[in-house]
């Protein structure tokens with residue numbers, strides 16, 4: 010069998026500069042430079058800080074990916090880049106670099122969808138997906154349920170957050186209870202010592218009425234307010250705040266609503282495989298509860314390792330590989346970035 | 358190439374002269390316009406990408422997002438073709454253009470570009486094109502007080518879109534409005550401008566505030582009722 014084409018993927022939609030190299034569903038390199046440390050003191054991703062970091066990191070990260078994969082740019086057959094969704098200024102750095110690379114190498118360029126890229130990443134871990142799949146994507150930037158019927162060209166959005174992303178909710182609640190940014194890992198650590206059943210926090214959009222209008226959607230602003238009120242009431246009454254218990258109960262509320270709706274989507278759409286991805290999917294409680302509920306429902310759960318779960322270039326290369334294999338036309342050099350690119354548009 | 362202003366400008370210089378150029382003015386479409394322009398100038402000159410021996414890019418100052426489009430492209434092009442990339446202050450390119458057409462009439466002049474938020478990026482040049490002040494960012498009205506009094510000259514002449522935006526701050530507005538890549542290439546080839554690493558001249562820090570102490574939810578809920 011002839012060797013599959015070598016695809017180079019570039020990702021700059023948020024605060025990670027990623028360059029990956031992939032053949033088919035085989036991972037060759039996944040170089041990532043993160044600007045997360047520069048955002049810590051601001052308590053969240055600052056778009057301009059992220060964009061500046063992308064510009065500084067893009068060429069060094071490209072070099073590192075090539076070294077890791079032990080290939081040269083001359084070996085690259087096609088380039089894929091995140092065209093959206095994401096932060097506009099950040100996306101533009103990656104797309105501009107990718108277009109220049111396409112010109113310099115004389116190789117085709119594909120502008121692809123970041124969200125579908127997260128699903129494609131799983132193929133690098135456990136091989137080709139048996140479509141259709143339902144994907145639960147949870148990170149600081151997004152909280153979505155997708156259905157992917159054909160990875161290269163048929164994806165739809167089933168539900169999404171109406172306010173904060175799950176990761177943002179973790180960041181904000183961490184700040185409320187005196188934990189550091191990013192909130193995810195700090196809350197998880199604190200929660201290990203806590204009792205999740207000692208406090209009950211609301212599950213957003215799960216009432217009967219909400220389930221008819223926002224069946225697969227999420228909302229975390231009410232949960233965040235509930236935590237804030239609980240903490241303040243305790244403080245006003247002179248009680249010390251049991252940080253581990255609050256962290257555990259909050260985490261449980263998020264994990265419960267995420268997994269409940271994702272499993273529901275699988276059941277109602279008769280989908281037998283779920284992909285869990287995004288940085289927050291690294292949270293052990295979310296992972297465990299998803300595994301548990303998928304097992305109960307007879308759904309196969311697939312999840313890539315953490316480095317493929319968070320934003321990276323390999324996932325974009327993996328999607329690029331699927332798109333090339335499907336023989337879809339390249340995006341050319343004139344396309345614009347689209348910070349709200351719909352998930353139905355896998356290739357721009 | 359230069360993308361530090363609304364102009365997306367690309368030119369190809371063969372060492373003797375500019376053999377192809379393209380300039381399009383559109384504030385919001387730098388990412389879309391730059392790469393096709395690169396392909397167009399190569400095509401117009403009948404050149405191949407592998408014929409390029411060096412890349413030069415305007416490093417601003419300029420609005421950040423557009424500026425980065427050119428820098429990301431230039432750096433990546435240089436890395437992929439394994440050729441050097443040089444950065445030039447974008448205002449020096451306009452200053453070179455001013456002298457090329459002689460509109461400064463052998464007087465000192467200012468180059469000003471739009472920095473938004475009612476400010477300009479500006480630099481001050483001797484008649485021979487030497488930059489003696491700037492680039493810096495500030496209100497156009499404050500420029501007059503900052504530049505040396507030119508002998509025999511009541512007020513300052515200024516080039517660039519920033520001068521067109523605030524004509525009252527200057528005695529005369531002269532051309533060109535934007536940097537041109539053709540000027541950039543010619544200026545470098547003739548050693549008329551200083552060059553360095555392709556590092557962006559942002560002049561402003563990222564516009565962010567560190568989070569304030571958390572507000573009382575109970576109080577805000579009460580006042581809302």
Ligand SMILES: [Zn+2]
Nearest residue numbers: 127148150320
């Ligand atoms: Zn992501």
